Amino acid sequence: MTRQSRGGGSGGIGTSSPNVRDEFIDGAQAGPDRVQLRRRLGRADLAAVSEVRGALREFLRRWGKPARADIAELLTSELVTNALVHTDHDAVITATLSRRGLCVEVRDFVGRRPEPRVPDADSGTNGRGLILVQSLADAWGVRAHGVGKVVWFELNGGGTA
Template identity: 45%
Template sequence: MNTKRAAVGRPTCTETPITFQRRRLDLRGIRGAVGKGRDFTRQALRDWGWERRETAEDALLVVSELVTNAGLHAYGCHELVLTAGEGLRIDVVDGDTAPPRPRAVCRPGVPGGRGLYIVQRLADRWGSRAHGTGKVVWAEFGASRLTATAEGHRH
């Protein structure tokens, strides 16, 4: 982790880019997978010095949407994988080989059907690929969105 210790013992971010790190969370059969996935992501973002970025909130929402979609439409979320390097990659592994299909039309006032639209709007890139007996739905956030100093926040 590329951090220095503050006087109170909390890590503070530095200008040095994060080296490649990957974290995995097994969510197969776990109750409250969305909340656990968000907590896991929040901690990783904190450890990587990205928690105070506006993009961190976008990443948490994308995790919520992808894990929710896996639970509702793809036989459950099996695993959440976060990869940090030049940016952030979020992978959600599920149990269905069918690629995700965004709804063509969302009806006003009717809940649901906006998850992939939200992912598409917030992430820099997203997609899916086959993986074993299921698939991985992924989203990426570029480094510039994670390392730019947030307004009012100093390193």
Template identity: 55%
Template sequence: MPSPVKEARTERGSPTNITGHRLRHSVGKADLPAVAETRRLLRDNLRRWGVPALVDTAELLTTELVTNALRHTGGGADLTATLSPGPGNRLRIEVGDSLTRRPPAGAAQDEARSAAAGEHGTSGRGLLLVEALSDAWGVRPRGSGKVVWFELRAA
């Protein structure tokens, strides 16, 4: 029998759907203050799901992806966090966006990953962190935007 669906309202009023070991949360367009709330929701759920060792890395990488979606697409972000059952538990985080601005010509996963941040740059390293700290990651198209995802193995 499927787990009952729980719906919660976050401090900023955006709907959050928590079902079993899956968290879904939406962040509104340009709502950068909601990134901290997204981290809190993720942290609370990972602890509740019994994988507190994943909290720090998952929070860091999720922050990077949600912030990128809000800053670079002109739209909001949709977060889905899923912990797979069984002895080989894997946490999969997906952040979807919707483009309201035209992307730069030739934008692709490899270009995004290797974009030069410059020695003193304050941005441009988010996907490098995702690549370095996750067990797997990728990008797939979604409607007018994309989904960037990563996976972490639970110990």
């Protein structure tokens, strides 16, 4: 497992993509004082990225930290897009909200580990996702998970960033 600490932004829950399903897990099933959103995304289903953002936005309303929720949406979009684009497989997102804050995990089914890289100035908008995660998350990392890996980040409940 790799753990890195930070050094130093409307859609409904509806699932219009055919391979997308939300699961809300409250209380005892998720654990004491925890609630989870879990969604499986189909291979190369980039339309699901905006749907995940909407579902996460709705899920995080109970958190009461709008600035942190905006950051969570952005970072989740980056990780989900990376999983779908760079693996050509399904992905599973799990967002867990607890007293400590928010943990978002995006699992894919390819073992190749992502590496943050400084993007070339001529590369357009590509190559900046993990730099954003590294910069904005309170902690983040990558861990092996059976066939594949999980890329995750945490946002604590404090701060206004």
